[in-house]
Amino acid sequence: MPRDEAFNGTCDRSDLSQDGVTGTSRRRSRRRRGFAAQAVVEFAIGSIVFFGVILGTIDYGRVIFMYSELQNAVREGARYAEVQPTDTTGIQNYVVTKAPQLGLTTSSVTVTCSPSCTTGGSVTVVATLQFQAFTQKLLHIGALTLNASATNAIE
Secondary structure (H helix, E strand, O other): OOHHHHOOOOOOHHHEOOOOOEHHHHHHHHHHHHHHHHHHHHHHHHHHHHHHHHHHHHHHHHHHHHHHHHHHHHHHHHHHHHHOOOOHHHHHHHHHHHOHHHOOOHHHEEEEEEOOOOOOOEEEEEEEEEEOOHHHHHHOOOOEEEEEEEEEEOO
16 A cells, blocks of 8 residues: 555544554553552562561570570579579579569579588579560560570589
């Protein structure tokens, strides 16, 4: 078909939208919007994974810190118990005061002597702490139980 016959100088309205954009340009803008929507979805999925890893790392650091503090407090309590093995309340209070940021209570600290609380025996101090991480709350997982113990010979 010759060029003159194909284009007679008139424009068919079906070729243009209301703002004068051809169908090809309209398809391109839809495609761009599709890529933008895909980027938003990828960002949402990626950010969930990224922040999950970050929060998990922070929680892991917190649990290591808390266990270390608990172990140090129990060790200090066992040292105190070497010279005062019969002062159970004093030993419990000593452990609690050595780790004030943990929120320990005297009821979570136990003191036992073996075979007796006299010279030549041994004293064991045990403390238990419940730890609830941020990620555990988000995932509805129960709290972790941290246990620390130390045994020293009675002088």
